[in-house]
Amino acid sequence: MVYLNGAFVTNTSGSSVNYYNATGLTEGLTYSIGLHTVDTSGNINSTWVNDSATTPIPSDITPPASVTDLGETDVGPTWINWTWTNPTAADFSHVMVYLNGIFVTNTSGSSVNYYNATGLTEGLTYSIGLHTVDTSGNINSTWVNDSATTVKLPKVFGLSGTNITISSITLIWGASSDTFRVEIFRDNILIGDVRGVTTYVDSNLSSSTKYSYTLIPYTVNGLEGKAVSISLTTASPSSGSGGGGGSSTSKTSSGGGGGGAGSAEDFTNVVMKDVDTEYLAMNTNVTYEFTREGNPIQSVSFYSLKNSGQITSTIEVLHNRSKLVKSSPEGLIYKHVNIWVGKSGFATAANIKDATVRFRVTGSWLEEMGVNPADVRLQRYNGNAWEVLPTTMESNTTSYAIFESRTPGFSPFAITAEKAVVASVDDETAEGPIMPGDVGVEETQSERSGIWTFMLAILIIGTLAVGYAYLKKRQN
Known part of the structure; x- marks a missing residue:
């Protein structure tokens, strides 16, 4: 024992x-x-x-000193290069490298003083953490940390053609907020360099001819984004103009990431598009922010349930009711909009929850329509009918009233308001209301009066007939 x-x-x-x-x-x-x-x-x-x-005490139980001068020396859209200065002790062995709190590697020796993180996502912040280790295996428990953000490239997305005629093609697209200018190439020849617009008319073309277009976005600092291409064919002389681009054939490759949303909305009904792309990590709150003038939607927020990567949200502000709905919502209409998140089938309960939409309504419209801000509602078309969403007013100034609504999904929406209708009273009804019982009484009295009149007439005629017969008998 x-x-x-x-x-x-x-x-x-x-x-x-x-x-x-x-x-x-x-x-x-x-x-x-x-x-x-x-x-x-x-x-x-x-x-x-x-x-x-x-038990014995090891001869060396002292960990090495920490690294110094840690910092990023170069940053790209998908990579960050960090360098540092190693400790000078003779028994220093290597550095343990962590990225966002997760161990990734040990440096290969005491002379290595850098780490190049690759395969990253553009526009995200990454943190590196380092521990030093000596030849006896002693680890310095002190963290040495640094954070850096990958470069976010400008983006062009949703490139398409419209108003295609026998001699011209109109290009339309969306652009990220950091896009300063866009170079336009036709068949690898630069034909345009536009700023502040998302349309371009290419004219003096040949009929029935296929043209290849490439658009390249740039930031104000000259950072080049990914090229987006499309092929379109001008109309034939017999078919005339292509109107909305029906005679074109296209194949696009977008630099907007794999989470872009496509829309079947009629182009002629779209006033403008506003787009934002965010990285969706598991169990995080995500907010898309929109700032283009004329867009009443300020933000779209939800809780991400999965690591979905970069997903794009698109707002389409419409002239009229979306062609995707079969009826109009009730109430006064302020704006019709389409809200999309990701590709078709992405915004489901398996991927997101607790979705909200933040929007604003101008004070001038509320005043013009005689609407109380408390009566503003966001309505969503659920595929069969319009549903009124829970809507709360966050603030109200003379310029705008700001609202937030909870939504179970994304589809066509309408910003609406209820307005009380005051009925006018004319001369015929000024004497007072007619009660339902009064009508029945009036009809019954009229019917009874007619019967008594008829019976009285029969009685009088009978009396006269009897009197006449009696007098004639006496005379005989």
């Missing part, structure tokens, strides 16, 4: 075992072992046989 520091720990496995190896001890401490022997009949020798021993 084996005891350690007076506490029973085990029995040896047989008469031939003559050792015990105590493990998991603390360095520099003294431990005492005590033994009792036992025979096959279970008789225990009560005499203790004891011994004590002290």
Whole structure:
């Protein structure tokens, strides 16, 4: 029977075992072992046989110093390069590297003083953390940290053609808020460099001819985004103009990420588009913000349930009711808008929850229509009918009233308001209301009066007939 520091720990496995190896001890401490022997009949020798021993203290228990001068030296859309200065101690071995709190690697030796993180997502912030280790395995527990953000490239998305005629093609697209200018190439020849617009008319073309267009966005600092391309064909002389682009054929490749939303809305009904792209990580709150003039939607927010990567949200402000709905909502209409998040089928309960839409209504419209801001509602078309969403007013000034609504999904929406209707009273109804009972009474009285008049006439005629017969009999 084996005891350690007076506490029973085990029995040896047989008469031939003559050792015990105590493990998991603390360095520099003294431990005492005590033994009792036992025979096959279970008789225990009560005499203790004891011994004590002290665990050794390693000769080197001091960790190395931390690295210094940690910082990013170069940053791109998908990578960040960090460098630092290693400690100068002779027993320094290597550096443990963590990215966003997760261990990724050990440097290959004491002379390596950099780490290049690759495969990152543009426009996101990443944090590096370092521990130093010496040749004895001592780890410096002090963190040395630094954060850096990958470059966010400007984007062009939703490139398409419209108003295609026998001699011209109109290009339309959306652009991220950091896009300063866009270069336009036709068949690899630069034909335009536009700023502040998202349309371009290419004229003096040949009929029935296919043209390839490429658009490249740039920031104000000259940072180049990914090119987006499309192929379009001018109309044939027999078909005339293509109107909304029906005679074109196109194949696009967008630099807007894999989470872009496509819309089936009629282009002629779209006043403007506003787009934002965000990175959706698991169990995080996400907010898309929209700032284009003329867009009443200020933000779209929800809780992301999955790591979905970069997902794009698109706002389409419409002239009239969306062609995707079959009826009009009730109430006064302020704006019709389409709100899309990701591709079709993405914005489901499996991917997101607690979605809200923040929007604003101008004070001039509320005043003109005689609407109380408390009567403003956001309505959503659910595929079969319009549903009024829970809407709360966040603020109200002379310029704008700001509202927030909870929504179960994304589709065509309408910003509406209820308006009380005051009925006018004309001369015919000024005397007072007509009660339903009065009508029945009036009809009954009229019917009874007619019956009594008829009976009285019969009685008078009968009396006259009898009197006439009596007088004639007397004369005879």
